[in-house]
Amino acid sequence: MDSCCQISTEKPATPSQCPNCHQKGKSIQLITLKAMLQPTALETIHPEMTYNFCNNAFCGVVYFSDEQTFGKDMLKVSVFQKDDALDVPVCYCFGWTRERLIQAVQQNQRPIDHIREQVQANRCGCEVNNPQGACCLGNINTFIRSLDKR
Structure with missing residues (x-):
């Protein structure tokens, strides 16, 4: 497993826009989504989809894909x-x-x-x-x- 804090030499994918605030999101690994979501939310993910992180402080969405969003209340920890x-x-x-x-x-x-x-x-x-x-x-x-x- 690569160190999480190493600088990647791979070109990042073009980020999608948050459907709530329209800010560009940052693509995240599926392992992050699996680790962060509460069990009821975890049961609804689509592992084949690409998920993004919305870092807009004023937006209630934390993770999103083209078809799905997960809000702050669906995570195990505060963001x-x-x-x-x-x-x-x-x-x-x-x-x-x-x-x-x-x-x-x-x-x-x-x-x-x-x-x-x-x-x-x-x-x-x-x-x-x-x-x-x-x-x-x-x-x-x-x-x-x-x-x-x-």
Whole structure:
């Protein structure tokens, strides 16, 4: 299995648009959908279809295909991009919530270094832990930079 945080050399497929907000989505692996959906929603997926992730914070849709959508209420976890609560993970693999990141930054710690070490040690499992199905390092960096601007 490839590391979830490795940069792919494959050309990504053209993303589809979310049927709710019309924002372009990011294609996700089927394993992510299977890991994130509650059992009743999981029973309705079409494994042969391509699913996408909608990261629009104001849209209730998390995953979509040409024929189907899954909202926030159909997932096992809260989605960082769609829930601004302090207890929502920014890094799902290693339990870094907004609150924990804020505390670490206030204590002059470097949480991004800790997370990078774990990623480099091949300990992340973003494809099954993170609803976006991809590495969280970009989200971590963006969130920490937003703290610096406060």
